[in-house]
Amino acid sequence: SFVLALFVTSFIPFVHGYNNGLASSPPMGWNTWCTDDICGLIDRCTESEVHSVADAISSNGMKELGYEYINLDDCWADSSRDENGKLQGQPKQFPSGMKSLADYVHSKGLKLGLYTCVGTETCKKHRPGSYGHFDIDAQTFADWGIDFVKADFCNVPSNESEHTQELYHNFSNALNATNRPMLFSLCEWGTSDVVEWGGEEGQMFRVQMDHLPLWHFPPLAAGEGYGQGVGDIIEYMGHIDPSKYTEPYGWMDPDFVMTLFMENYTSPDGLTIMNYVESRTEFTFWSLWASPLIVATDPRNMSSAKKSIIMNEEVIAINQDSLFVGGKRIQNNTDGGEVWSKPLENGDIAVVLYNKGNNTFGMGDAVEVTVTWAELGWEDVADGEVTMRDLWEHASVTPTDPTSGHTVLLDPKDVNMLRIAKTSN
Numbered sequence: 001s002f003v004l005a006l007f008v009t010s011f012i013p014f015v016h017g018y019n020n021g022l023a024s025s026p027p028m029g030w031n032t033w034c035t036d037d038i039c040g041l042i043d044r045c046t047e048s049e050v051h052s053v054a055d056a057i058s059s060n061g062m063k064e065l066g067y068e069y070i071n072l073d074d075c076w077a078d079s080s081r082d083e084n085g086k087l088q089g090q091p092k093q094f095p096s097g098m099k100s101l102a103d104y105v106h107s108k109g110l111k112l113g114l115y116t117c118v119g120t121e122t123c124k125k126h127r128p129g130s131y132g133h134f135d136i137d138a139q140t141f142a143d144w145g146i147d148f149v150k151a152d153f154c155n156v157p158s159n160e161s162e163h164t165q166e167l168y169h170n171f172s173n174a175l176n177a178t179n180r181p182m183l184f185s186l187c188e189w190g191t192s193d194v195v196e197w198g199g200e201e202g203q204m205f206r207v208q209m210d211h212l213p214l215w216h217f218p219p220l221a222a223g224e225g226y227g228q229g230v231g232d233i234i235e236y237m238g239h240i241d242p243s244k245y246t247e248p249y250g251w252m253d254p255d256f257v258m259t260l261f262m263e264n265y266t267s268p269d270g271l272t273i274m275n276y277v278e279s280r281t282e283f284t285f286w287s288l289w290a291s292p293l294i295v296a297t298d299p300r301n302m303s304s305a306k307k308s309i310i311m312n313e314e315v316i317a318i319n320q321d322s323l324f325v326g327g328k329r330i331q332n333n334t335d336g337g338e339v340w341s342k343p344l345e346n347g348d349i350a351v352v353l354y355n356k357g358n359n360t361f362g363m364g365d366a367v368e369v370t371v372t373w374a375e376l377g378w379e380d381v382a383d384g385e386v387t388m389r390d391l392w393e394h395a396s397v398t399p400t401d402p403t404s405g406h407t408v409l410l411d412p413k414d415v416n417m418l419r420i421a422k423t424s425n
Helices: 002-009 047-059 098-107 134-144 164-177 194-201 230-240 276-288 304-310 313-319
Strands: 028-031 069-071 111-117 148-152 183-186 204-206 251-253 293-295 328-332 337-343 349-355 367-372 386-390 395-397 405-410 415-422
Touching: 028 111, 047 069, 047 098, 069 148, 098 111, 098 134, 111 134, 134 164, 148 164, 164 183, 164 194, 183 194, 194 204, 194 251, 230 276, 230 328, 276 293, 276 304, 276 313, 276 337, 276 349, 276 415, 313 415, 337 367, 349 367, 349 405, 405 415
Parallel strands: 028 069, 028 293, 069 111, 111 148, 148 183, 183 204, 204 251
Antiparallel strands: 328 337, 337 349, 349 415, 367 405, 386 395, 386 415
């Protein structure tokens, strides 16, 4: 219908992703950040850790779902370059070297990613950055067989602070000149209007400050955004509207998912950091936004609860849907209720009903949240014409009002994720 055409057209991205043959769909994988580490507080990773994670992902079903990248964050490099000016792995942590590590990961049918920085040093422990060394570092990564390069934004010389895009452009060119396709992940925390140009320089680009495994945390880190917690990121993404800025080969990156971080630890007051509801809500929104699904917590020996989140095929299908449109917020109510929607390639619509809570801590009362068919571009709906599937319950659902919409009662922080179809669509 004309109304539906207008609805879908409103989601058409305004940017064009840079196609080097990689990341035609949102990248999926794992990062060391919160595994055998406390989300960067220790800043250490090892060869044995990477081997064991590659073993797990290649055998536990994650690889078949699309998780393919094994990424090392700011934890792998030695404190100085070698005698030829090349980056090198920390020898005690990676005694077999980085090429051997890449070979091992490749032998499992997976890909290896490494971290660097466009500044003179990385963000932690004074490791060498790539500023002034873009060409040699790019070739070093290619020689090792690296598949993914994340470039952070710490310690950029003051005379370069206004040339953010130029720095990433030059590094991108250096990577391309090696003739080895490497996914380039920009990590400059959403500054310098990166949403307008990030997809021109790399295949994914960070849109805000670092994420922490908490629901709310004040904006103390460098970069854009309302804060560092899950709830803060959801609100910021609602503000900038992913439907405008995401596209194949150019994905908006709100940072890692931190599913069930420290799930076996309960604080003295009975709280769990990144509990099941918070983790499920996080994964829901990252999937709706068509954002990269890079899991930063441990994928080895996962609990059934963790598997139910990061291995939910129906939710991953929303993330990887071939229309490749980021979901947008279509309701933002004063009681904390929100409605988000995302058109899908076959004409279905993914809808998330969400209660963000009505106080600073994401707490408050349960609220009723309603999506109407009119909001989805559907007018004059007959009884039985709309069908719904609950993607977390893996079950069909009957709309509470078949001719006008659907209402759910949600506790704070919780979501109802639906795939909705109109049979005459």
